[in-house]
Each structure stands twice: as C-alpha cells, then as structure tokens.
Amino acid sequence: MTIYKLDINTPIGVLEIVGSSSEVLSILFPDREEPLYRCQSDTPDALQLCAKQMEEYFNGKRSEFAFPYRYEGTAFQSQVWNALKEVPFARTGTYQGLAQAIGREKAVRAVGSANGRNKLSIVIPCHRIIGSNGALTGYAGGLWRKEWLLRHEQAVAQRQAEQ
Template sequence: MTMYKLDMDTPIGVLEIVGTDTEVVSILFPDRDAHVYLCHSDTPVALQQCAKQMEEYFNGQRWDFSFPYRHEGTAFQSQVWNALKGVPFAKTGTYQSLAEEIGNVKAVRAVGSANGRNKLSIVIPCHRIIGSNGTLTGYAGGLWRKEWLLRHEQNVAQSRAYPGSGEPN
C-alpha cells in the first residue's frame, strides 16, 4: 500500500498529513520549519480535503471534520479514541472522565497512554483532555500547542461563527 505525505503551514507550525489513496492515517506536528512534502498531481484527494478542512479549522470556520480517515490501534485504544471524539469543541475532559465514559474507571493511566498514542491530532481531539486538577498535561505536539488549540477553540466558540455559542450565525 502506497503512503502519501502532505505538509501544511498552521499558526503553530508545520502539520504533516499522511495517508493512503483513500484515507488519512496520521496528522502530526513534525517539529520542522520547512515543508518537505508538497501537494502534487498524485496527492490523494483525502489528504487534500484534510488540508483544506484543517485550514478552515485554524481560520475558525470548522469545528468538526468530514474527510475520510482511519485510526489504527488496539481495541482499547480505539475505544478511548472514539470516546475522545465525544468531547465537544471548545470544551475539555479529563483522563478520569474518559475512563468513566468507556466504563473502566480504574483505567485512568491506560486512557492517558492511549490518548498519547493518538496519531490524528485535532481530529481526534486529545488536546481537549486535561488533568483532574485543571492543569494542562502531556501533548505529543507540545504543551504550548495544546494551550494554543484550547484557546483558539474558546475564541471561536465565543464568536458568532460557532453554532454551539448559542448565538445566531
């Protein structure tokens, strides 16, 4: 199976999108300043759709995603990642609340581990998970990015652009 890569600029650094002919399998911050993977005529539509929707997200015009993607992991990791998708835009949850959500209250550390192995940054919103005491805790992209993403979502939610703000568009 051929894998394709596409880099895009974001306000918090280069984002690397990886996928197949039909779906995205990874969206991560590679911690490099330069684009290595540019869009070409053979770049799959799924990767191009992902880049477009990410751009809309960073511009405050999108709060959920519809491009085709697949997360790869154990059954437990998939369970955690599916629960993560239930954390609403501009809101936060805790590792404890995720453990409760999946029906395994003693699995807080395992939930944290699964959260850290998420390869679909922003789409599977692991940045919305904070410590039980309200502090920011680990994020593969760096805590400064996590803080930026949370602040960005709160700003969008407070604007008239986000339907969850309770105000008309």
C-alpha cells in the same frame, strides 16, 4: 499500499498529513520549520480535503471534520479514541472522565497512554483532555500547542455565540 504525505503551515507549526490513496492515517506536528511535502498531481483527494479542512479549522471556520480517515490500535485504544471524539469543540474533559466514559474507571493511566498514541491530532481531539486539577498535561505536539488549540477553540466558540 502507497503512502502519501502532505504538509501545511499552521499558526503553530507545520502539520504533516499522511495517508493512503483513499484515507488519512495520521495528522501530526513533525517539529520542522518548513513544509517538505507539497501538494502534487498525485496527492490523493483525502489528503487534500484534510488539508483544506485543517486550514478552515485554523481560520476559525470549522469545528468538525468530514474526510476519510482510519486509525489503527488495540480495542482499548479504539475505545478511548472513540470517546475522545465525543468531547465537544471548545470544551475539555479529564482522563478520569474519559476512563469513566468507557466503563474503565480504574484505567486512568492506560487512558492517558492511549490518548498519547493518537495519530490523528485535532480530529481525534486529545488536546481537549486535561488533568483532574485543571492543569494541562501531556500532549505529543507540546503543551504550548495544546494551550494554543484550546484557546483557539474557545475564541472561535465565543465569536460564534456572539453572532
């Protein structure tokens, strides 16, 4: 399988989209200052659509995503990631709540671990999960990005409610 990469600039740094000819496989912050992978003539439509929708998200015009993607993990990780998709835009959940949602109340640490292995940032909204005490905890992209994403979504939701 040929792997393609496409970087986009966002308000919180470069976002790297990785995928095959037909689907997105990861969306991560690579912690580099400038994009390395620009759109080319052979960049698959799935990656281009993902980039367009990410730009709409960062511009406050999108709260859900509709492009082909695939995640690979254990059955447990897949359960957690599916439950993450149920956390509404501009809302937060807890690791404990996520563990309860999948019927594994005692697996809070394992839920946190699965959350941290999510490779589809923003689309599988692991940034919406916070500690039971309301504190921001663990985010592979950095806690400052997690805070920015949560504030961004709340601001977008506020604007939409006022319209």
